[in-house]
Amino acid sequence: MNRTLHPVTETPLRFWHRDAVVARHHIPPDRTLLDLLREDLRLTATKEGCAAGDCGACTVVVAEAVNGRLQYRTVNSCIKPAHAMDGLALWTAADLAQADGTLHPVQQAMVACHGSQCGFCTPGFVMSLFALYQRTVAQGQAVDRHRAHEALSGNLCRCTGYRPIVQAACSLQADAAQAVDETPIVAALHQLAAYPQTTGDYLRPSTLHALLQARAQHPQAQLIAGATDAGLWITQGLRRMPQIIDLTRVAELRRVERYPQHIAIGAAVNLQDAFEALAADRPVIAPFGERFAGWPVRQSGTLGGNVANGSPIGDSMPLLIALGAQLVLMASRKGRVVHRHVPLDQFYTGYRQSLLAPDEVLAWVAVPRPAPGEWLGAYKVSKRQEDDISAVCLAVQLHVQDGHITAARIGAGGVAATPARAVQTEAALIGQPWNEATLAAAQQAIAQEFSPLSDLRASADYRRTILGQLLRRAWLESTGYKTIRLEALA
Numbered sequence: 425m426n427r428t429l430h431p432v433t434e435t436p437l438r439f440w441h442r443d444a445v446v447a448r449h450h451i452p453p454d455r456t457l458l459d460l461l462r463e464d465l466r467l468t469a470t471k472e473g474c475a476a477g478d479c480g481a482c483t484v485v486v487a488e489a490v491n492g493r494l495q496y497r498t499v500n501s502c503i504k505p506a507h508a509m510d511g512l513a514l515w516t517a518a519d520l521a522q523a524d525g526t527l528h529p530v531q532q533a534m535v536a537c538h539g540s541q542c543g544f545c546t547p548g549f550v551m552s553l554f555a556l557y558q559r560t561v562a563q564g565q566a567v568d569r570h571r572a573h574e575a576l577s578g579n580l581c582r583c584t585g586y587r588p589i590v591q592a593a594c595s596l597q598a599d600a601a602q603a604v605d606e607t608p609i610v611a612a613l614h615q616l617a618a619y620p621q622t623t624g625d626y627l628r629p630s631t632l633h634a635l636l637q638a639r640a641q642h643p644q645a646q647l648i649a650g651a652t653d654a655g656l657w658i659t660q661g662l663r664r665m666p667q668i669i670d671l672t673r674v675a676e677l678r679r680v681e682r683y684p685q686h687i688a689i690g691a692a693v694n695l696q697d698a699f700e701a702l703a704a705d706r707p708v709i710a711p712f713g714e715r716f717a718g719w720p721v722r723q724s725g726t727l728g729g730n731v732a733n734g735s736p737i738g739d740s741m742p743l744l745i746a747l748g749a750q751l752v753l754m755a756s757r758k759g760r761v762v763h764r765h766v767p768l769d770q771f772y773t774g775y776r777q778s779l780l781a782p783d784e785v786l787a788w789v790a791v792p793r794p795a796p797g798e799w800l801g802a803y804k805v806s807k808r809q810e811d812d813i814s815a816v817c818l819a820v821q822l823h824v825q826d827g828h829i830t831a832a833r834i835g836a837g838g839v840a841a842t843p844a845r846a847v848q849t850e851a852a853l854i855g856q857p858w859n860e861a862t863l864a865a866a867q868q869a870i871a872q873e874f875s876p877l878s879d880l881r882a883s884a885d886y887r888r889t890i891l892g893q894l895l896r897r898a899w900l901e902s903t904g905y906k907t908i909r910l911e912a913l914a
């Protein structure tokens with residue numbers, strides 16, 4: 425779709441592609457990277473399937489220079505504003521083969537393993553394999569099935585089937601002749617990094633102070649982070665965004681800071697890194713985090729965006745509510761930076777509504793470190809294992825002493841207008857012996873506590889039943905049944 429009817433922006437766009445810096449002017453702030461590639465630059469190897477971040481046909485690879493090396497990640501170009509590429513390096517499926525036609529190892533592996541039939545999904549799969557190649561194979565690491573599944577988790581194929589493609593991923597071998605020469609790219613990206621954008625129609629501040637000022641000066645502008653929600657408002661909702669503030673370059677908000685009592689996760693930390701940081705303290709979070717969307721969405725989408733967007737079926741919030749997370753909200757008022765702390769379980773005021781004021785930004789998510797004796801279970805039920813949104817999500821934090829529950833916090837998703845804390849169910853647990861009778865009382869309490877809706881993901885009855893069954897699972901796991909976890913069986 426041609427979207428050139430916007431008022432023109434003066435914010436220039438520069439990124440590295442095919443051994444050169446591409447500079448473009450007058451790119452509207454809400455023009456997607458896919459439209460830039462296909463329509464403006466006529467690079468049509470990248471396909472449009474769903475235009476919603478779901479299918480992966482539009483996957484490209486971007487890299488950022490960090491400590492003198494390139495960090496590669498996959499991006500759904502259909503929902504990513506083109507301006508988000510500024511200062512980064514970009515590869516599409518047309519950039520991998522050599523000039524004489526010699527295929528890149530990931531393309532060769534797809535041919536050898538018969539990984540393509542109609543071919544529509546293939547450019548996207550090839551790009552996910554290229555990112556996997558650069559992140560593992562080029563670093564001397566082998567690709568096992570788990571890594572292959574993770575890397576391909578954002579790509580759907582309707583005709584070949586996944587076995588040959590996973591086989592292609594697992595067969596990847598390094599080829600020194602085709603290694604990316606990072607030195608000139610890193611040098612070019614350093615030059616481009618000298619241009620933070622604090623004026624124009626696509627603002628990309630690089631400090632927290634500049635972000636808060638931009639928010640105060642342009643209250644009408646659309647704030648975005650990874651755009652994995654906001655990008656769909658452009659492509660599916662046909663919403664226009666004449667001015668955008670992109671917070672993903674704000675250095676302070678890209679940090680994870682560890683303190684004795686809590687971890688502070690900056691709002692611009694992507695979901696992959698955020699879940700890894702949380703899993704370092706609580707390993708049970710790792711498989712839960714891997715159920716969040718697929719690789720491209722986890723590497724673009726942020727924890728701050730998930731919390732601020734406030735979808736009732738968002739995955740991180742039930743977990744963070746169970747962990748007792750607090751939010752740090754910040755604003756610049758009359759030239760002074762002000763901040764306040766809000767417990768996450770009190771943040772939402774209604775369907776996609778929250779306490780966040782128009783001039784405020786969610787800056788940090790503060791998560792308490794585990795206290796001795798904590799038990800945690802986090803569960804997501806969705807139709808697909810990967811790349812799908814929850815029907816129901818439940819996170820349960822318990823402290824059990826001498827067979828009695830001394831503390832309980834439960835977060836639930838998909839069962840109310842907002843992510844919710846199950847306070848009545850907690851009350852049914854606290855002080856009770858952790859046995860089948862208490863479980864039955866808690867199951868009854870949770871069935872009465874929420875009135876879920878029926879929709880395309882699940883019926884209200886199913887959701888209510890699943891809530892009780894997930895509590896049973898928590899009871900079984902917390903009392904020693906390990907083999908009911910798929911990961912344990914694997």
Ligand SMILES: Cc1cc2nc3c(=O)[nH]c(=O)nc-3n(C[C@H](O)[C@H](O)[C@H](O)COP(=O)(O)OP(=O)(O)OC[C@H]3O[C@@H](n4cnc5c(N)ncnc54)[C@H](O)[C@@H]3O)c2cc1C
Pocket residue numbers: 476477478646647648649650651652653654655671691692695715716717718721724725726727728729730731732733737738739740780784785786787811812813814
């Ligand atoms: C294919 C696909 C699969 C998905 N799967 C899942 C899933 O499994 N589970 C799930 O929970 N979600 C899922 N999502 C939704 C989405 O990825 C998440 O909600 C993500 O965390 C949003 O983060 P973002 O950085 O992309 O936010 P954006 O899209 O950039 O922003 C979303 C909203 O939050 C606001 N916002 C962002 N950051 C801040 C901030 N720091 N302060 C104030 N406001 C802010 C923006 O203004 C905007 O209103 C999926 C999306 C797609 C496209």
Ligand code: FES
Pocket residue numbers: 471472473474475476477478479480481482483500501502503
């Ligand atoms: S076109 Fe389907 S994810 Fe982009």
Ligand code: FES
Pocket residue numbers: 539540541542543544545546580581582583584585
């Ligand atoms: S090869 Fe046809 S959709 Fe994958």
